[in-house]
Amino acid sequence: MSQPLTQNKWRSFPKTHKWILLACLLGIATTATLAGFEKKQRALAHIAEHDALSGFLAASQHSNKEPLNTTGEPASPTATLDNVEPLEIPGPLSLEYTVSAGDSLSTIFQQFRISSDTLHAILEADEDLLALDSLKEGTKLALTLNNSSDFEQALASMEVFKNPSYSIIYHRVDDTHFSFEEKRAETFWQEHVYSGTIHGSFFKSAEKTGLNPKEIQSAIEILQDKINFSRQIKAGDRFEIVVLREVTETENTGNMRIEGVRVHTNGNVVGAFLHDDGQYYNKNGQSLTTRAFRRLPTHREYRVSSHFNPNRRHPITGRISPHNGTDFAAPIGTPVLATADGVVSRVRNHPYAGIYVEIEHAGGSFKTRYLHLSKAQVNRGQRVKSGQQIALSGNTGRSTGPHLHYEVHVNNRPVNALGNNVPLVTSIDKQAMPKFNSKVAALEHKMAQHADGS
Numbered sequence: 001m002s003q004p005l006t007q008n009k010w011r012s013f014p015k016t017h018k019w020i021l022l023a024c025l026l027g028i029a030t031t032a033t034l035a036g037f038e039k040k041q042r043a044l045a046h047i048a049e050h051d052a053l054s055g056f057l058a059a060s061q062h063s064n065k066e067p068l069n070t071t072g073e074p075a076s077p078t079a080t081l082d083n084v085e086p087l088e089i090p091g092p093l094s095l096e097y098t099v100s101a102g103d104s105l106s107t108i109f110q111q112f113r114i115s116s117d118t119l120h121a122i123l124e125a126d127e128d129l130l131a132l133d134s135l136k137e138g139t140k141l142a143l144t145l146n147n148s149s150d151f152e153q154a155l156a157s158m159e160v161f162k163n164p165s166y167s168i169i170y171h172r173v174d175d176t177h178f179s180f181e182e183k184r185a186e187t188f189w190q191e192h193v194y195s196g197t198i199h200g201s202f203f204k205s206a207e208k209t210g211l212n213p214k215e216i217q218s219a220i221e222i223l224q225d226k227i228n229f230s231r232q233i234k235a236g237d238r239f240e241i242v243v244l245r246e247v248t249e250t251e252n253t254g255n256m257r258i259e260g261v262r263v264h265t266n267g268n269v270v271g272a273f274l275h276d277d278g279q280y281y282n283k284n285g286q287s288l289t290t291r292a293f294r295r296l297p298t299h300r301e302y303r304v305s306s307h308f309n310p311n312r313r314h315p316i317t318g319r320i321s322p323h324n325g326t327d328f329a330a331p332i333g334t335p336v337l338a339t340a341d342g343v344v345s346r347v348r349n350h351p352y353a354g355i356y357v358e359i360e361h362a363g364g365s366f367k368t369r370y371l372h373l374s375k376a377q378v379n380r381g382q383r384v385k386s387g388q389q390i391a392l393s394g395n396t397g398r399s400t401g402p403h404l405h406y407e408v409h410v411n412n413r414p415v416n417a418l419g420n421n422v423p424l425v426t427s428i429d430k431q432a433m434p435k436f437n438s439k440v441a442a443l444e445h446k447m448a449q450h451a452d453g454s
């Protein structure tokens, strides 16, 4: 009677029952072990995910491909990733992002955990466009992330919508390269005629007629060498402006150009009319800016080490990678000169373009850029004169040797600085005058009609 009940019962079980019971117990024990293993594996997967993300963030912040151990201690021996399935991103994933104030591509990529390697690859593709260097507030981005287990390769493409008619798509070519493709929608130019009388400032008076600030500023810049808008203009003076605004089927792109402007002041008419070379001339065909474009951005001529080439192929990807400028083999420290009067619109340091300066000329219809500088000597917003020293040449960014990369853009498109599109003349040549004269006559007719009607 001293023996425990269980022992008695065990003994009393038939032999077959004993075997069944043992098999059941073994089964339970196995299940319990497996459950524990699964739990452990889930935990490991979680660790792996966490490490991948923190490594990823670390990579984008420190340009370091090795995931950083945040504690600084050696990784736990149990945290081996060998038997853990790689993390899958469901995809392809499309994301939209609207640029807000203070954003740069770098901060945006950090938010999406896109690596600094990808950032550099895309900035490299943008070297001859420099479109990603001026992401305005409100610009929309469309990102496509690949179905990939490797976060660092996840960005497949990015489209940047610069305005309703123009976007750029950066496509991944391989692990370390992107190429770009520009998309331009069909647009139309709508003509608008404005006229008014000065009461107060020219700016305020022009605004009242329906012209926007960008258009008024552009008109002022076109005539700035001929009229002192702050002192010369007085109440009762009149003005007429013909402006073209670019529209798509549905929207205004924000691009515009002044076709002609006239100011009646002090018994004179001061007029400026756009010629098909992109420059403004008075009705006699003489340039309004006393200085035309300089041919070269330096005092003396340096050997051209690489020409403007819209069809250049990238040596590694084989894709079209235009060379939008002319490279001059100028030694480091060569004074760089503004090639026309203008306003400094950018002074930046780019990982590939290096230190660079951009200047807008003639109310924005022309732009020049000077890349790989050792030192910029002007600030954004500064007004510069043709021939004024703005920088020292250098070898910054990705550059195979000291040189000055010089670009000219006409109406937002790059042109050969040494070609025919750059206005180097101070008056329209004789053959082109009949065409110019008839354009001026048509514009003046519209101006006079509008002025009478208002």
Ligand SMILES: [Zn+2]
Pocket: 306, 323, 325, 326, 327, 405, 406
């Ligand atoms: Zn170049």
